[in-house]
Amino acid sequence: MLLLILILAISQSALAFRKSMRHREPCKHLQLYYHDILFNGTDAANATSAMVANQIDQLGDFHFGMLVVFDDPVTADNHLLSPPVARAQGFYFYNKKDGYNAWFAFTLVFNSSQHKGTINIMGADLMAEKSRDFSVVGGTGDFFMTRGIVTIQTDTFEGDFYFRLKMDIKLYECY
Numbered sequence: 001m002l003l004l005i006l007i008l009a010i011s012q013s014a015l016a017f018r019k020s021m022r023h024r025e026p027c028k029h030l031q032l033y034y035h036d037i038l039f040n041g042t043d044a045a046n047a048t049s050a051m052v053a054n055q056i057d058q059l060g061d062f063h064f065g066m067l068v069v070f071d072d073p074v075t076a077d078n079h080l081l082s083p084p085v086a087r088a089q090g091f092y093f094y095n096k097k098d099g100y101n102a103w104f105a106f107t108l109v110f111n112s113s114q115h116k117g118t119i120n121i122m123g124a125d126l127m128a129e130k131s132r133d134f135s136v137v138g139g140t141g142d143f144f145m146t147r148g149i150v151t152i153q154t155d156t157f158e159g160d161f162y163f164r165l166k167m168d169i170k171l172y173e174c175y
């Protein structure tokens with residue numbers, strides 16, 4: 001009998017926790033812009049990312065297999081030349097034969113008077129969708145053990161060599 005009550009009590013509190021998760025507001029909300037300037041073979045001083053593995057031409061027209069490593073500036077507004085508030089360090093690769101689709105894994109590195117620490121982000125960039133979601137899988141420093149969602153939108157792009165993402169970062173676990 002006691003065991004039954006215990007089990008009931010535990011399942012009730014688990015249910016309550018799940019419910020409260022569903023209606024929770026973010027504990028921290030950041031809106032930032034990610035700028036990717038792909039190395040074109042001559043602009044070494046300006047470029048912030050580089051292709052390190054080639055696409056496989058036989059597998060369609062959407063860069064399948066191309067891997068890009070980046071150390072990109074992240075700004076508070078959508079101007080490339082605004083002072084960066086963080087760096088985005090990581091990689092993406094294209095992984096769809098019949099459309100543009102990439103997979104991202106990167107760390108936002110903050111080192112300013114406002115924020116010190118990192119936010120670790122990963123997810124599929126389903127480019128056909130206007131707005132996509134990445135997962136915040138962890139963090140350090142000011143963002144210790146954080147989790148959340150990053151909603152991204154392509155803010156602009158210029159061919160293959162520059163694109164900008166608007167990142168709406170909602171953290172649901174803050175310590």
Ligand SMILES: *[C@@H]1O[C@H](CO)[C@@H](O)[C@H](O)[C@H]1NC(C)=O
Pocket residue numbers: 040041042043
């Ligand atoms: C690379 O980009 C720079 C700066 O945007 C431009 O001046 C240069 O002509 C480009 N090089 C190639 C090979 O497209």
Ligand SMILES: *[C@@H]1O[C@H](CO)[C@@H](O)[C@H](O)[C@H]1NC(C)=O
Pocket residue numbers: 111
């Ligand atoms: C962070 O900023 C401080 C002060 O500007 C600097 O000394 C330090 O090297 C920076 N750390 C990193 C990882 O960039």
Ligand SMILES: *[C@@H]1O[C@H](CO)[C@@H](O)[C@H](O)[C@H]1NC(C)=O
Pocket residue numbers: 037043046158161162
């Ligand atoms: C750096 O790259 C950006 C994005 O492609 C471009 O708008 C800008 O003109 C480039 N700057 C230089 C100095 O090449």
